[in-house]
Amino acid sequence: MKDCIFCKIIAGEIPSAKVYEDDEILIFKDIAPIAKIHLLCVPKEHFAYLSEAGEGRAALLGRTLLKIGALKDELGLGDGYRLVVNQGENAGQTVRHLHIHILGGQPLPWGN
Numbered sequence: 001m002k003d004c005i006f007c008k009i010i011a012g013e014i015p016s017a018k019v020y021e022d023d024e025i026l027i028f029k030d031i032a033p034i035a036k037i038h039l040l041c042v043p044k045e046h047f048a049y050l051s052e053a054g055e056g057r058a059a060l061l062g063r064t065l066l067k068i069g070a071l072k073d074e075l076g077l078g079d080g081y082r083l084v085v086n087q088g089e090n091a092g093q094t095v096r097h098l099h100i101h102i103l104g105g106q107p108l109p110w111g112n
Ligand code: AMP
Pocket: 005, 014, 016, 029, 030, 031, 032, 033, 040, 085, 086, 092, 093, 094, 095, 096
């Protein structure tokens, strides 16, 4: 999609630190990491929100989660990791192309 930064990364028009790629998804390092390991997993197909995904993308979303699980050791996440999907304004979503934050490489505080 025109003017989508993640579509441009997927197309190779903007450089990224890729760590995994297949036909359906790309995983690359977040440019402003908030954990020792902070990756972004993006479907190559452009859509912004889970609420837009529809039944047609159910299998893609399932495969994406399973792939992250399968790659955990390769990605250095063997001691545990957290997945975050910011959706909409209140969640602070800044890029309107669905992406899963993958956080790990350190203990991750939860709550107070
Ligand atoms: P969100 O706030 O959930 O929409 O997350 C967007 C994420 O994309 C942020 O964590 C940004 O640091 C990250 N980001 C923005 N531009 C780039 C880029 N060119 N390469 C890698 N990560 C990026």
